[in-house]
Amino acid sequence: MCKCNCSDSNIDLNLLKPVLDKYSNVKGSLITILQNAQEIYGYLPTEVIYEVASATGNTPAKVMGVATFYTQFRFKPVGKYLIMLCQGTACHVNGSEMIAQTINEELGISDGETTDDGLFTLSCVACLGCCSLSPVMMINDETYGSLTPKKVREIIAELKSRS
Amino acid sequence: MKIIVGQGSCGIAAGAGKIKAVLEQSVEGKYPIGITGCIGMCWLEPIVDVYDDNNNLHRYVKVSEDIAKAIAEAVLSSDFAKACEYEISDEDKLFLEKQTRIALRNCGIINPENIDEYVSVGGYSALKKVLSSMTQDDVINEIKASGLAGRGGAGFPTWFKWNAAKQSKGEEKYLICNADEGDPGAFMDRAVIESDPHSLIEGMLIGAYAIGAKEAVVYVRAEYPLAIIRLQNAIEQARNAGFVGENILGSGFTCDFRIKAGAGAFVCGEETALIESLEGSRGMPRLKPPFPAQEGYWHKPSNINNVETFANVAWIISNGGEAFSDMGTEDSKGTKVFALTGKVKRGGLVEIPMGKTLREVIFDIGGGIKEDKQFKAVQMGGPSGGCIPESLLDTVIDYKKLSATGAIMGSGGMVVMDESTCMVGMAKFFLDFTAKESCGKCVHCRIGTKRMQEILTRIVNGEGKDGDIELLEELCEAIKDGALCGLGQTAPNPVLTTIKYFRNEYEAHINNKKCPAKECTQLLTYEIDKDKCIGCTMCAKKCPVSAISGELKSAHSIDTAVCIKCGQCIANCKFGAISKN
Incomplete structure (x- = not known):
């Protein structure tokens, strides 16, 4: 176990047990295990990386190497609303930069950052495949298209008022 | 009477879920509201199709909640004249009428969540034919006769790969579908899985039979949650109907299916990187040979x-x-699906026979450029492709002819750009992408793309130097030669094509510190036209750095030394008095 005091004592590793029971002996399942772990915790805490490593017979370095290779995996907790802003070509041509700027003005966060109140995280992601509605963003699995700065402000205000 | 709401990801993003709920409520349960996948006319979403009692199609587009209520009223009274103003225009109908749909044959027509609908349009009859009357070689020969080539980008003959895998020794073989559609600007694979998942399953089963594989795996992007759900559902239905699993249709052929969700890495579209990822490792390409057909x-x-x-x-x-x-054409057979997007009037999925010209796709089918602006270029093939200028718009769609331009067919992304898109900015956009997505295995790709990204960033920020263009060209050649996989070998294409066709834009940035498209913020200056400004003070109020001064009711001015070029003033000026140059 890690000795550097980086661990988060609130992590309940028991939640991971069913996932490890199901997959740890199935070869080639490391990514699937990490995806399931992220489903459970919202991100991949260091303790989980160590737990997965020991259950799958890998070194923590190997698990971390795989996890950091793929953009899907996060190592910090995310806000209640995860804003995934599409960085595809069509969105770029139709002004996604302006949308990123608007989010930055409204919430004061850039790519990868979370608001102090823990409500919003901004993540700039690869093409979401809704190119005809560009610029596009996805917030917690819901897709918002044909964005304008005005529309973005309204969406953010609406989400804020819900909380 | 049949009412269907288009429910692909685009449709849902445009509000199709809400429209379906409104329709359900408004027809008071008298008619069921069905769903279909992506119709392909994404710019008209949400779309509602109503087949009346005479089986005539009434297609309603850009349906709002009010329009949905009007449609319901027309349906309940069987008086379609009531809602005719919301039907698709004859001009927009051309978008589909000019297409030839094979890969998309059922998209937007059948319910993707119901196997019976797929079977009712002839689904799984090809599988039955194969299992009852064709040998493995018969299947491969039929595919050879078709001239089908890989639609993911490489354009390699499909039959050849199947034959190589079939001839490889060993009982344990795998058939894998690459649904890791990472090319920004392409979404045809998502549309096929969301709209017609059984056609993918049937095609894969036939492929598995031909090569002798007992297991089939679909590697699909995690960013496509709806596609994964619909495919999972379709596999279960196919299993229950006896098309998937052991001893399929009593033929003795066994094939099981599994989905593997990708975790976000563009390089995993490369087949050996995809295999590494399937095995649970970092998706880094392998050296070829051995090819996957021998060792995958x-x-x-x-x-x-x-x-x-x-x-x-x-x-x-x-x-x-x-x-x-x-x-x-001679070299390229059959049809190809293109995802037409960007500054085009009618954006969506276009399937046409090879041999048409780019002009026909963008202008005849796509309706030309939005707001009737000037066409500048079309980007084809994503980060591996290039930008094709207007002078080459009559290029025929064919693997070889497109490659000759410096772009590629790729997976079929077609992003249209108008006069307001900066081509240097475009090259930088793609290098930002490839530099981030390079897996790091090959030095030339890992470091070369980073250096190119830095040079391009300098140029768009007005810090370009003499010799930058030549340095970029040199790096391009080195990366092409030094990279192992397709990602690195093709990463220079966006830079090479923009230098080739739009060198003047590079020169304007470097020599004159000007962006001809007026897109590169650092190279712009904002000015207030004293004749148009009425002194409303709105711009001064909105300016975050107080760069604008002036008395009420008299013309204002901008202190360019203070201005951070955020554009707030232009966005808030109601009199069009502010311009950027």
């Missing part, structure tokens, strides 16, 4: 094709390879 997944013979390739297979078996090869 778990080092067993494997065949990998893309979604669109498989979606053509059942049609080819049912209609014969020749029917497919009758379409197209």
